[in-house]
Amino acid sequence: MTDKSIWNKPIPVPASVISYVDDAVKELIPTDNTIVGISPSGSSYWSRTAKIETETPDGEEVSYFLKVQQGDYARKVFKGEFASMKALHDIMPELVPEPVGTGHYAQDDNTWFYLCAFHEMVDDVPDVEEFSSKIAEMHRRGVSPDGKFGFPVDTYGGRIPMIYPVSDTWEELFTSVMGTTFDVEEQTQGPDEDMQMLRKGIMEKVIPRLLRPLETGGRKLVPRLVHSDLWHGNVGIDVNTNAPIIFDALALYAHNEYELAPWRPVRHNIGRPYIVEYLKHFPVSEPAEDFDDRNLLYCIKFNLNSSAHYPGNLRFRNIAREEMRQLVEKYPDGYEGYIKGEASKDSGQEQSVPDIDPARVMSTTPAVEPV
Known part of the structure; x- marks a missing residue:
């Protein structure tokens, strides 16, 4: 969630990084799954974010959430996020989206990503x-x-x-x-x-x-x-x-x-x-x-x-x-x-x-x- 009254600067990452699914990201997705598409999803001050839609051999739809940043700073960010989310998911999987992995793009080793399970969410406060x-x-x-x-x-x-x-x-x-x-x-x-x-x-x-x-x-x-x-x-x-x-x-x-x-x-x-x-x-x-x-x-x-x-x-x-x-x-x-x-x-x-x-x-x- 973002609030333009607090920060209204452009996202410091080109939109092109979520216009395709990089090979390094594909390696973290089961090889039997067919990638259906990728589209922008969510909002962030610092990252480009997207939903990757896939389909299993038996026709089940499985989606992933992708966050992308650039530079060595991004490597550190996503290393920390993966470690944090994995630690929480290990003890409370019913509350935390499953982390899948992190790494840099095969096409550009200056572009780093974090991949996890996708959850369609509504912008509302919980019970x-x-x-x-x-x-x-x-x-x-x-x-x-x-x-x-x-x-x-x-x-x-x-x-x-x-x-x-x-x-x-x-x-x-x-x-x-x-x-x-x-x-x-x-x-x-x-x-x-x-x-x-x-x-x-x-x-x-x-x-x-x-x-x-x-x-x-x-x-x-x-x-x-x-x-x-x-x-x-x-x-x-x-x-x-x-x-x-x-x-x-x-x-x-x-x-x-x-x-x-x-x-x-x-x-x-x-x-x-x-x-x-x-x-x-x-x-x-x-x-x-x-x-x-x-x-x-x-x-x-x-x-x-x-x-x-x-x-x-x-x-x-x-x-x-x-x-x-x-x-x-x-x-x-x-x-x-x-x-x-x-x-x-x-x-x-x-x-x-x-x-x-x-x-x-x-x-x-x-x-x-x-x-």
């Missing part, structure tokens, strides 16, 4: 209960095989590398990812003194305060496989089954709540009701009272990454700026303040700990509507 419960089930199934956070293959969100170094703790990984995200966003939009000050507060105070308690005091996080870019533009409804389909993953093993970040912004069609429903199927991590602020922290990363995609469009930077300010002002003492609060509890001093009401999740999020 709240069905979708949220399936995402929770995906997280239950997708336990990291070695207990580590991160992902062994670099992935790309649009034109931006998403590097998730294999890490022992979630705080370690998220700190690394946020540092890179801040750097890339600043390269895109330029330096800003206020943003630099807020960055310091997020990195030095907020992240330790909100993430370290997840893995201390006898608590342990299980790394779970997440899609990590699960806004409504990467979700569709299968026309034939009426079931939700997810695509364009940037997979990693993470804190499962990280998945919920794109469900926070009011500009997204998959929003608060999905978080509320998800929490019925996958319990909030402890400390539960930090849930909403953790969700806001994860959303800041999502909004900074959005800003990094669109030079000169400061909409997402300004949203992230106010979200950052909210957390920096709330947690000036960082993790040390949390430890002091825990010590006060142990000494018997009365503490006020708010109950979590999922229906009020995101109540403090700025209501920034699409431009």
